[in-house]
Amino acid sequence: MRLILCHCNGLINMPDLDFGHDVKIEWYDDLCKQEVKISPDEKVVVAGCSPSIMEGIFPDVDAEFINLKDHIFLMKHSLDKARTLIKAGIKKAKSGSGLKRKTFMIKSKSAAVIGAGVAGLDLTKALNSAGIKTYLIEKEPFLGGTVAKLDRLYPESTPWSHTVLPLISSVLKNKDIEIFTNSEITKIKGEIGDYKIQLKIKPRGVIDCNNCGACVSVCPVTVQDDGRIRKAIYTTNTYPNKYAIDFNNCNRCGECVKICPKKIDINEQDKVFEINAGAIAVATGLKFYDLEKVEEYGYGKFPNVMNVLEFERKITDGALVPKKVVFICCAGSRDNRHLPYCSRICCFLSLKEAKLVIDRYPDTRIFVCAMDMRSYGNFEYFYTTLRESGVTFIKGKPSEVMKRNGNLVVRVEDLYTNELLEIDADTVVLSGGFVPDIESFEKLGIKIDGNFPIFFESGKLGNIEMPRGIFVAGSAGFPAGVAETIIDSRKSAFSIINLLKKDVIESFQPNAYVNEDYCSVCKTCISTCPYNAITIENGKIKIRPDLCMGCGICASACPSAASRLEKFTSREISEWIKTATKPDDILALLCKWSAYNATETAAYLKIKYPENIKILRIPCSGAVEPHHIFEALNLGVKGILIGGCYPDACHYAKGNSKARTKEHILKETLNLLGISKDRVRLEWIGKDEAKKFENIIREMSLVIK
Amino acid sequence: MIDLKKADINFKWEITRQEGGEGLLKCFGCSDCSASCPVRYLDDRYNPRKIIRLTLLGMKAEVLSSPFLWLCAHCHACTERCPQGIRVAEVINAIKNYAVQQGYCPEGLKVQLNLLNNSGRLYELEDFDLRKRQRMGLPEIAKKIPDVARIFQFTKIFERTAK
Amino acid sequence: MKRYALFLGCTVPVRAQHYELATRNVAKELGIEFVDLKEGSCCGFPLKALDAETSLLMAARNVGLASNLGLDVVTLCNSCTAMLSDAQVKLKESEFRKKFTELGFTYPNEIKVRHFVRVLYEDIGVEDIKKAIRKPLNNLRIISHYGCHYLRPSYLHTFDSVENPHTLDELTGLTGATVIDYQEKKLCCGGSVLGVDEELAVKMANQKLSIAKNNNADVLISICPFCTVMYEDNQRKVEAKFNTTYNIPVLYYPQLLGLSLGLPPDACGLKFNRIKPDNIISKL
Incomplete structure (x- = not known):
């Protein structure tokens, strides 16, 4: 085994090192500048500066890092301790089975984009400009998404034709873009780099069309389409430029077939089509929360209570000329009974709609009720414009919408005046929130909960080093305006282009794995994983390497020690503790995202802690196993400090809170065994809190006899 | 202010x-x-x-x-x-x-407390009520429920309202 | 035969015997058997404002009595329903259960707590009641009053809809009467504040009485003795305060149902109503 040591430009010097015949010692003056050749299947020990820096210098090497700079030389601790730490590192490296390199082939260089709204269109255009073959899949018969149903954009207030039409024309007639309207994903197989996607293309009914519109005049079925009234056969002014039959509402009377001078087929069947893509983007856009659930506001009960989309379409259609309108923001949002989160854009949608009315009918009386007007950024100017236009803003959440003498009445307590108001109106507009498109993600095999945002960094779509090849763009990730959507779709385009230009992607991040000999399939690990990376396949537990982030929480929760984290197995930790610690030592197991950094800060700030503190860098406080604690106590270690991140700040979402739960159980057990519970401490230590680290160590040294 | x-x-x-x-x-x-x-x-x-x-x-x-x-x-x-x-x-x-x-108990509540302490129900069953129930063919029910006073002792409710 | 433990509470056995009588007679007609909780005390609700724990222990004791019989509880008063339901949930908490046990009470079987009207709706069912109607009350216009604790808080009741309640209207409709549809079904009678501020309570009661009058209701249906105190016993006070005349009889739902089942007015306790329901009897 090679032991690679760095002098750190003269700081680190250790004469006469000898760790036995099988350890080859190599010194370098400055690893930051010098090149070291290490073969991919080699295991090495590297001693020098902070592991977080060395990880960057050796990104794809299976190495055990030892921090001589911060823990020995800047601390002015003994060379003896340094030798012990190196020895422990070597023992740990030797006892482990090492990192498994994870490799995925990027076989298909095409991308599939689901949803042809602003996000999907812009993404398709961006991918196309990078030379990527793109399949654009839209479930409706026409392109354009929600925005194409609107009059003007959010937040620019320009007509949608300014943005959506150019986007649509940019994806048409391009041999590298294949557009599927009226289509849905039915089946998906494969993994990153090679997805096989089965599409169902629903019948359009209209085969050949010259846009004469005769069909509409004979169609007997009227359909309510988000505030507009249309027939069961209809068209829009986007693309494709031909009519379509809405088969959910069509009664198949055949009148259109008779009158059509071209060709309509009402008996057309579904078609199945298969595509192959290396990456998939979810751009399914906004999904409105069902406002009928907010019973007190009377949506679905009173025809004049509507959502923003319906309102905008009615106004611009001329079907509605209101005299008095009340907008209710947060209808079902920031509400534990409905959507606990803020959907971010709805306050502004109310403002946009208010302006839409005022621009057309300046005499309209408008009230906007909001608990808090969240007009973030420059939208504040828009809010001011509306006040100056005479809109009345009321602070408060209306309790209900009633009907009295033919009018709607909104009851609200106005927090500005403390008075109860009853506002009568002919129209009430509910600015409701939006919900994640659980169904679309589920079709791709991704379980998401009911919350926003869905970014791939959050682990739902794979981890940063190893994405699962599924990306999200626009409002499908988090409700967004058109400008924000376009920025977001460009970011996703970047990730997709980056991925598809490679032939293979590899990861060296430690992963959890399961030893099937020990696993009893108790499923405890499944519930502990913050990333839903653990599944059952053919009755066996399987941990997906593309989703695992290497936190080790599952391993620490496994009752039969079957689940393990690479480089952090019980054997490796035991070897390290046995070699590194002496009786009377304090063992510090410190989270690499916070508490461990505090020891480096201590070195820079020259905040001293005693020689007998032995620090092991761990992925998460939640990864510590009770077994390790007992083993260390058995060896005579005086005290054990586990350092983690502050509440709600865990890098792995909930590792620290799991550590806290385990600590309580552990202390009860220690109590039963007659061991003083003071010997084990779990503390939250921020990356800069060297002083806190020192204080805790001092306290522990004093308290433990 | x-x-x-x-x-x-x-x-x-x-x-x-x-x-x-x-x-x-x-x-x-x-x-x-x-x-x-x-x-x-x-x-x-x-x-x-x-x-x-x-x-x-x-x-x-x-x-x-x-x-x-x-x-x-x-x-x-x-x-x-x-x-x-x-x-x-x-x-x-x-x-x-x-x-x-904290000593802000409305008198009305104290009255109810005493009534309940005596009979276990807010309205004590007087002989008149018992006869009326009999006449109407309604079944007999206990006149007093001493368990209620026992609960009051257990929760020390009189001490709490004494302030 | 369906069996339930009947919990009467404070008001019903002393001040609303006609409600009790009608309930028992209707139950007999519909194949419901009651086992009386003779040792039933006050549900605890009147003391809730004083000390919630004491009131919950009182309620839990009553739930325990029924549990020992292995029977679900039927209540006649809305507040008793909420209070006993609250205790039924509370009995699942170990700390509360400990105190309950220390007092020597037991809760051997998990049982349900429901208002009689809810039991009619859920266990007998609209269809079966419909079949039992012998004398449809076709000539009556009826306004129903749900009262607060029949449905609220919904975390205890999980029944019907708080915003758009319908079960009592549906049941009232079965009697053949015309059910008045109105918006303010959720209004509170004001009974809880009667002891604190009579004027306010009277104002609260007036709201629904005036809605009843404006809708030409022949009778107001109540399912809670507290609400009846406000709408019937205090109707004269409301009239005096608002300088109007209502003279609207207030019947408990079982009284109305009893009439439509063909029971004689006496068996429904009609002669004990303070505001004489002569208009109803004459229309029968």
Whole structure:
């Protein structure tokens, strides 16, 4: 085994090192500048500066890092301790089975984009400009998404034709873009780099069309389409430029077939089509929360209570000329009974709609009720414009919408005046929130909960080093305006282009794995994983390497020690503790995202802690196993400090809170065994809190006899 | 003006420790409770939002001594509407309970307590009632329920209301 | 035969015997058997404002009595329903259960707590009641009053809809009467504040009485003795305060149902109503 040591430009010097015949010692003056050749299947020990820096210098090497700079030389601790730490590192490296390199082939260089709204269109255009073959899949018969149903954009207030039409024309007639309207994903197989996607293309009914519109005049079925009234056969002014039959509402009377001078087929069947893509983007856009659930506001009960989309379409259609309108923001949002989160854009949608009315009918009386007007950024100017236009803003959440003498009445307590108001109106507009498109993600095999945002960094779509090849763009990730959507779709385009230009992607991040000999399939690990990376396949537990982030929480929760984290197995930790610690030592197991950094800060700030503190860098406080604690106590270690991140700040979402739960159980057990519970401490230590680290160590040294 | 120098920072914590007072701190002051309240609709001396906000500010004496606290009809209209899932009527009730412990118990409640201590029901079954029940063919029921007085001793309710 | 433990509470056995009588007679007609909780005390609700824990222990004791019989509880008063339901949930908490046990009470079987009207709706069912109607009350216009604690808080009741309640209207409709549809079904009678501020309570009661009058209701249906105290016993006070005349009889739902089942008015306790329901009897 090679032991690679760095002098750190003269700081680190250790004469006469000898760790036995099988350890080859190599010194370098400055690893930051010098090149070291290490073969991919080699295991090495590297001693020098902070592991977080060395990880960057050796990104794809299976190495055990030892921090001589911060823990020995800047601390002015003994060379003896340094030798012990190196020895422990070597023992740990030797006892482990090492990192498994994870490799995925990027076989298909095409991308599939689901949803042809602003996000999907812009993404398709961006991918196309990078030379990527793109399949654009839209479930409706026409392109354009929600925005194409609107009059003007959010937040620019320009007509949608300014943005959506150019986007649509940019994806048409391009041999590298294949557009599927009226289509849905039915089946998906494969993994990153090679997805096989089965599409169902629903019948359009209209085969050949010259846009004469005769069909509409004979169609007997009227359909309510988000505030507009249309027939069961209809068209829009986007693309494709031909009519379509809405088969959910069509009664198949055949009148259109008779009158059509071209060709309509009402008996057309579904078609199945298969595509192959290396990456998939979810751009399914906004999904409105069902406002009928907010019973007190009377949506679905009173025809004049509507959502923003319906309102905008009615106004611009001329079907509605209101005299008095009340907008209710947060209808079902920031509400534990409905959507606990803020959907971010709805306050502004109310403002946009208010302006839409005022621009057309300046005499309209408008009230906007909001608990808090969240007009973030420059939208504040828009809010001011509306006040100056005479809109009345009321602070408060209306309790209900009633009907009295033919009018709607909104009851609200106005927090500005403390008075109860009853506002009568002919129209009430509910600015409701939006919900994640659980169904679309589920079709791709991704379980998401009911919350926003869905970014791939959050682990739902794979981890940063190893994405699962599924990306999200626009409002499908988090409700967004058109400008924000376009920025977001460009970011996703970047990730997709980056991925598809490679032939293979590899990861060296430690992963959890399961030893099937020990696993009893108790499923405890499944519930502990913050990333839903653990599944059952053919009755066996399987941990997906593309989703695992290497936190080790599952391993620490496994009752039969079957689940393990690479480089952090019980054997490796035991070897390290046995070699590194002496009786009377304090063992510090410190989270690499916070508490461990505090020891480096201590070195820079020259905040001293005693020689007998032995620090092991761990992925998460939640990864510590009770077994390790007992083993260390058995060896005579005086005290054990586990350092983690502050509440709600865990890098792995909930590792620290799991550590806290385990600590309580552990202390009860220690109590039963007659061991003083003071010997084990779990503390939250921020990356800069060297002083806190020192204080805790001092306290522990004093308290433990 | 509210004089925050008089604020008692422990007041809100005291209320959260009362039965039913748990949700108090979640309040973000949206005013849905007071807009839903049938009492506040007719009489704005009572306002659940204001009581909760004053409690959060620590205005203990002001809240507990207010006679309007007792106007809550416990109808739970507020509870049903609270977007934060606060059981508003229960929180108001917790404040009432705390007021009682602090010596602000309405006389009417003490009368009811004594009645219940005597017979276990608010209306004692007089001979007249018993005869009427008999005449109507209604079954006999116990005249006194001594268990109730036992519960009162157990929870030391008279000591709590003595202040 | 369906069996339930009947919990009467304070008011019903002393002040609303006609409600009790009608309930028992209707139950007999519909194949419901009651086992009386003779040792039933006050549900605890009147003391809730004083000390919630004491009131919950009182309620839990009553739930325990029924549990020992292995029977679900049927209540006649809305507040008793909420109070006993609250205790039924509370009995699942170990700390509360400990105190309950220390007092020597037991809760051997998990049982349900429901209002009689809810039991009619859920266990007997609209279809079966419909079949039992012998004398449809076709000539009556009826306004129903749900009262607060029949449905609220919904975390205890999980039944019907708080915002758009319908069960009592549906049941009232079965009697053949015309059910008045109106918006303010959720209004509170004001009973809880009667002891604190009579004027306010009277104002609250007036709201629904005036809605009843404006809708030409022949009778107001109540399912809670507290609400009846406000709408019937205090109707004269409301009239005096608002300088109007209502003279609207207030019947408990079982009284109305009893009439439509063909029971004689006496068996429904009609002669004990304070506001004489002569208009109803004459229309029968």
